[in-house]
Amino acid sequence: MSVNSFVDKNLREGTAWIERTLAAEAIADKSGLLQAIDPRAKLVGLLALLAVSLLTHDFWVIVGVYGESLILAVASRISLVLFLRRVWLFVPVFTAAIAVPALFLTPGDRLTGIGGLTITYQGAWGAAFLIARVATAVSISTLLVLTTKWYRLLGAMRALRVPAFVISVLTMCYRYIFVLVRLLREFLLVRKSRVIGALPWRDNVRFLARTAGIILIRSLKLAEDVYLAMIARGFDGQVKLADGRPLRSIDYGWITLTFALVGALIWKG
Amino acid sequence: MHIPDGYLSPATCGTMYAISLPLWVRAGVVIRKTFTQRTVPTLALLSAFSFLIMMFNVPVPGGTTAHAVGGTLIAILLGPWAALIGESLALVVQAVFFGDGGITAIGANCFNMGFVLPFVGYFVYRVISWRSQLGARRRWIGAAIGAYVGINMAALVAAIEFGIQPYLFHTATGAPLYCPYGLTQTIPAMLFAHSLIAGPVEAVITGGVVAFLGKYHPEVFKLNPYERSEG
Incomplete structure (x- = not known):
């Protein structure tokens, strides 16, 4: 070299x-939905969505959270092309390379075959779960990173007792x-x-x-x-840090909405 | 070796946070004693350095490049507890502020790369370089072997964390919910990659930096409290 x-x-x-x-x-710096929400409320809400996408055993619940992340990206004036590129450039490199062999290597019932290789039903679902979970989790953390100034995120972490x-x-x-x-x-x-x-x-x-x-x-x-x-x-x-300002109605509204959605997804799942 | 969100179940992530928490507390106590009021700026710069090392593209023979972790290097220079804090904070900054690496997997990543890697690497280094002079040949050889063994042990622990997922978490029909591979697949895969590429890269960089500092700046080694106590 x-x-x-x-x-x-x-x-x-x-x-x-x-x-x-x-x-x-x-x-x-843009004036979008997530930018308008207090970082403390935003962090709690997005972590709740992340937790649901990782905890659920229902594939369609993960898809639901992913769909919500896309809506939030649009509402926060993030270019969908940029958002999808950031997430889906990461997923194939680190996850599809790992998920694809699982189609063939996971033991179970035969679903279909390619060449001499058998794809199992369990392998297909395993790969789908992994890709969906990683894409959704990366989407949520990308939303957090893109819509929050780093020092405001630190303030939110302080409020969460770090x-x-x-x-x-x-x-x-x-x-x-x-x-x-x-x-x-x-x-x-x-x-x-x-x-x-x-x-x-x-x-x-x-x-x-x-x-x-x-x-x-x-x-x-x-x-x-x-x-x-x-x-x-x-x-x-x-070390002494200044306390943050009180939460506003939009922040309480966001937390209520997120938790209502999380509750609905858990109930559905 | 950075584990993203989605590969480990929340139960595994929670367990890894619970295991890492007392280690962080212990490291905090040791660091405060070592650096006294200088703790904040020293740890900040140390974490920034760890972050930078993980960004480095190191050339690999054959034309490609690989990344180093640097945990054993920091353990040798500043002590293993400082390495735990430095690596952990760098991993937190990567995950929370730059979206690289999982937020829920921070506990697991810190345990693997912040605890197993530097502590194993440092132990091997101390055994090989026992009672040798600063700048001696045994120092950089010990550092290189320690870094190699450390990163492979961390890879083994990560492989075990991945590999237990399909046994513990699957649907009623047997479809894996998180990492789909069992221990018989994750352990050989992780050790193969780390023993052939990541391990030698870590060894060469760690051994190279220790050889360079031993020759031109041996005073840096005295920052390690265990080195100081030996005189």
């Missing part, structure tokens, strides 16, 4: 990741991920600009190991600098 191919791949994927994150921020210490570490971690990604991109660009042609695999791996080592040392130094800056601003080791 030439140096540029794996350096390019890292640069390309890093850029795509930043673009995807910025695109999600732009969607979270310790303040964990919230403050997550807040800082999120910010510094971007600093470290930028640092990594600089390392890769410097490497790309200094190397012509292909290098042996051994040299490429040595470069990556050194890069990882240097980034770790920089991270630890940065942690020390951040700590000193925190002390300078009055940090005394105790």
